[in-house]
Amino acid sequence: MIDLLSRQAVEAGLVQRWPQRKQDLVSQLVERQHRAAIAQRLSSSHPADIAFVLESLDKGPRDLAFSLVPQERRGAVLLETSEAVRRALLLDMEPEEIATLIAPLSPADVADLVSSLPEEARKDVLAQLDRAEQAEVRSVLSFPRGTVGSAIDRDFVAVPEEAAIADVQFLLRRRKSLPSHTTQLFVVDRAYKLRGLLALERVVLAEPDALVREQMTESPVVFYTDDSMREAATAFEKYDLVSAPVINLHDQVVGRVTVDAVVDAISERAQREGLRLVGLSQEDEDLSAPVARAARRRWPWISLNLCTAFLGSRVIGAFEPVIVQLVALAALMPIVASLGGNAGQQSVALVIQSMTLGQAGPAQLRRLLRRELAIGAWNGALWGTVLGLVTFLVYGHAGLSLVIAAALLVNLVLASFVGVAAPTLLRWLERDPIMGSSIILTASTDFMGYLAFLGLAAWMLL
């Protein structure tokens, strides 16, 4: 239904839908090397759509498709690709080529692009720009990634507080257009300090002789250049902002953050979190990188997991004489370890969630810990009993059933503790709680699962 309608609508030239079909079409054309047809498709597409198509292609076809994008649109396209694809494309270019490509872009966008380059290449590219541009780009680059300063848009309209609405209308009409996402003008005093915001709506609706001062909103939400984009995202979400002024330490307006930068930040963060959970980073997103390099990028994660698995193995090794006497222990011990790990992951997820929402102060974490410990004890007692009964049914060994029930209880309580403690500790150490927590957790629950189960067995059964 929608499909049919959307095709009709596209044909009627009325509406524009996102381009699953276009992507498939271009992919086919690229495979058949129909250069003219590709170039024609690409020239009529939105840069974001071209980027979407590039993302889906292998390195060879991708380079071909990119070379067919009109020169003056390449910069805009690169801004829309993922970090990994952008880097792959940029690294194949000469500094002069990159300099031509970034010429039509704003300093903030140039900074965004060149930040994907290695230090050396970045210098070469910047050297191609004129002095003033270089200075502007360097000033944006001086803010660390993930800060408001690195995403700042220096293009905004400020109006004096003592003006009348008619003056503002006159001022605006002399411009041909406004910076994108201009929904409000910044009201400043003579020292360029921010006094408030004037919604574009007021410029249209208010009486021409009304004063800006009467029509403006006071006490707006503002940001400093070194605020994090994460904080900005929280504030935009909370207060439903479209753009907000960025001020310096003297309360002077230096630029603005707009909702599109914030949406990008939120969604990029969400995407990276899924990968960081399993030890992957940005670069691993480039599915067209050579297999050997991709395999190598996973070595730290594999080797870390190998170490912790080996640690668990040594615990079991210490109990080999016990296992020889009661071999059922070997079959049952992974259950205790695995359930502990899985239950602990739930605690970790809740702590990370609280951290993301800004609801993880010391008092809140203490409360969460008490709660998770109670849940761990409760479920440990219950599922320990279930596991004990099943064990009795399978092995008919009352002592063994008792041991496994007790071991599961111990391990679930420990899992709750580590599940809350690991991310908290990592954050306190200023490490990534998302990436490290699951390794610490499974190492602990494996170690403790084997130790509790085999230790109790050795003590009670032999």
Place this chain on the structure above:
Amino acid sequence: MIDLLSRQAVEAGLVQRWPQRKQDLVSQLVERQHRAAIAQRLSSSHPADIAFVLESLDKGPRDLAFSLVPQERRGAVLLETSEAVRRALLLDMEPEEIATLIAPLSPADVADLVSSLPEEARKDVLAQLDRAEQAEVRSVLSFPRGTVGSAIDRDFVAVPEEAAIADVQFLLRRRKSLPSHTTQLFVVDRAYKLRGLLALERVVLAEPDALVREQMTESPVVFYTDDSMREAATAFEKYDLVSAPVINLHDQVVGRVTVDAVVDAISERAQREGLRLVGLSQEDEDLSAPVARAARRRWPWISLNLCTAFLGSRVIGAFEPVIVQLVALAALMPIVASLGGNAGQQSVALVIQSMTLGQAGPAQLRRLLRRELAIGAWNGALWGTVLGLVTFLVYGHAGLSLVIAAALLVNLVLASFVGVAAPTLLRWLERDPIMGSSIILTASTDFMGYLAFLGLAAWMLL
């Protein structure tokens, strides 16, 4: 530095910062039951800030704090809380109370709130509204959650295409204000079909005698009521939209989606994904629900994991005679299983990422599968060798080293396959790939890890 400045700024009444300090303060006041002081703080706060404070409180203090929120602001506050907290607060109220509370809200917001109520309670609340309101709310409720229709804002400004800019200015001035996030007006023909968008900016900048038709943007991005919010989010992100028209099957404008709804959808989705990965859902976010109930909500996940762990245990059980003869097998077998599970999680994460980005068509999934299999084989061969060498160092048993190396290779290749196949299959079955994949994966890698290692050992070593 920022802290100091922000305090000065707040005192100067110039800027507003998000309220970590306010939260701590209110929490303390609630603990000391200073009702008057709390009420005063809450009456001057933004609804989103009040919601933020409520989220951090336990059930008792939270109910106290909520009762101190002025009656007319309670609806706005509830709209900003998480689903779990909202439900907990609503379930304690009488239908009449809820009806008073939602009276000042728009039909879309009312629908949003009552959708948190059980069927029965929802009917009682709706019965308190007048006929016209009931019909409007029901029409919003008729769209499934997660569709554009369920997030539609029916408040928008449409202008005829044959009008002049001066007419539009005149039309707008008769209104006191515009709907929130109005950055563009919808241009329609006589049949109310969408013809294009007129940016508010054009109303300010264009010559008064210019025609709307000349100033409008044609072919805007539009949505249908049954498009998913996920698609809307992708499009908003791609094309940097602030709002977009929603049209019906006759191309007539029926409302709009705004960026604030989209930001909420993106960030809610991201938050839920972290929880869904470990089998938790919305309701588990309410950290003040009774422990017994919270523990019970985790039973399905625990029991599912218990079943798969038991399955793995039966594989080991079948090889008990082998383990008795070579007890080192018991210590080593969890390494093979665990490394397989961890490597497979990386494949799962990459597939889920591709699905989220809309880059998971059949051709792309085939490519991803080939790639993951190659990486699995490569890393399996390499780390199998490493593990084999370490095993030889510890046990001095060449056959055992060979067996564990081969078993790891087999298990990593299988992990790559299942890591890609499990989410693909689940999506094809229209199940949640995020929640189910990790269970299927670890069940497979445990099963196959034990089987390959112990089976090879039985065959080669005994």
